[in-house]
Amino acid sequence: MCTQTIDNAFPLCDAIEALALQSMSEQRHAACKRLHELGWPTKRNEAFRYCTLKELAETKWKIGPVTTADQTALNGLAIDGTDVRLVFVNGRFDATASSPLPDGVRLLGPMLNETEIDRVANFTDDTFAQLATATTEDGVLVEVADNQAISEPIHIVHLSAPESDPSTSTLRVIIRLGENARACVLETWAGNGPCLVTPMTEVELAEGAHCNHARLVEHGDDVWHMGAIASKQAARSTFESVVLTIGGKTIRTLAHASLDGEGAHAAMRGFGIGDDHRHIDSRLRVAHMAPNCTSREIFKHLLPDHSTAAFTARIYVNEGAHGTDAVQTSRNLLLSDTAKAWSCPQLEIYADDVKCTHGATTGEIDPGGLFYLRARGVPEDTARALLAWAFASEVINEVPVPSLRTHLARRILAQLPGAEKLDEGVVSL
């Protein structure tokens, strides 16, 4: 294994072991053990070849302190028209800052029931997923019965708030929808560092269920965000997911979708804006296990300064999964000579009669579009901002829930290079 030992992070190891002992949880003990075996990944590990984790590995991490939410930080994060908000600080539920729980939403913890977690997630080789299991304090379970729907989006906010020491935190979100049930969940990951957060979301959809999920990453620039999303879908279910990155230092998302029942559909979208030396890393795997499933992946990055993005995505088509229709798209817009992007699409197909396509492009702002706008009197910096927005909006416009779409569009707009040249009217589509 190409790893650096995790034992150099003594305070963290001690804390994790204490948690494991306290919880008597088999899973936590196993995760703890696995964590020691895996250690911190290095660049020589293929799954982390684009991440620079030296600084992370050299940091003496502690588990985040118990504290409450900073109200000013929270105010800026609210979604218009959504009352349901569950707030977590350093991985622990903050009841005062949260709204009452709607029907179908339960809190997990402080010591998670081990039958609830890692039912879908199976990232045995991933240090950060193991760290998530080993250190989980609280969680949210969104459970909707057959033919029921939670109509309002459920907004889960996680704030990282270290005191003096660099700290880690995690939160487990479990979405479990019965037959033809519906729910919409938005996670906002915010707060300052130095922090290492390991978000973990598990989605289990019964036949015909429909889930909208969004993860908005808007940390301060000294936060390592090493997250995962795992989903498992029965026949004719739909999973719509989007990860938007507008903050953080290194943001890695591991997303595995398993289409287990005939006619299931998964859409995985991503949009990220770079800044300074930010690195955005997305590793996707969509497994078509049953016939006639469809999947759509579109990941786009807008990269200024020295920012970088990597997209590694595999479409796996199982034997017998005929009628598979999978599309994978990766697009990067480089706004400086020092920004970089890597795209690595992979297909693994064991069935006939399948349609799998992938496309990857990396380029600069289109000079033709720029000239067209300028020739109509639009100043160059405004024209560039408009074209950057045009690039972003494709992903945003595909978000199927209007209130969520507006919220995400506004957050993106606020961080868009040159956004001061635009006004909110641009979000009209």
Added chain:
Amino acid sequence: MSLLEIKNLHASIEGIEILKGLNLTIEPGQVHSIMGPNGSGKSTLARIIAGEDVYSVTKGSILLNGKSLLDMDPEERAQEGIFLAFQYPVEIPGVSTKYFLRTAVNSIRAHRGLDELDAYGFLKLVKEKAAWVELDPALLDRPVNEGFSGGEKKRAEIFQMAMLEPTMCILDETDSGLDIDALRIVAAGVNQQRSPERGFLVITHYQRLLGYIVPDVVHVLLDGRIVRTGGKELALELEEKGYGWIEKEVAVGA
């Protein structure tokens, strides 16, 4: 003072000279047409006047109302009154035509010392000008040129021209890809905008468009130079005889 005055213009792209000493003067209120075979430099001329920087101007001058355009950015030229209707209007997904146009109108108004148009004033103007080219205003909620038919794109160009109220309008093969009905509508939209102050430069391959937008002066552009200038009857002669006879005459004269 002339509206547009181009003197001895030489321009090249990637080291290849396209314009080789072009002279052209347009007075306020006039409609000029430039005709010429493929590759003679018609579109290059249009794009150089509008300020596309892929071309390098090696010699000569372009003046608009006595001001030199060559030192200006494209947006400054537009603000000064140049409008280029593109042969191939560019699609910009994710930006509504209305938002783009409001940005453009207000940039130009600011340059002219006018207040920004408010939402009401802007929509009123949109409604009035869209009617000139029979453009459905609902189309303007769509992204710029995205999903527009060929005819809609060209009508949208003429509509934008009406919104921006330029003094010097350049139409680069606006007739290409249009059927007869669309051609008639586009021409009517242009004619609506003719005025004693405004000049037009209509670039086309075919006389057909000039039957609707009747020019005062017709030029033939050949190998980067204007080789013949006449009245509207020159266009008819070209339609009948092609460019071959002029090419021969020019060759003999040289």
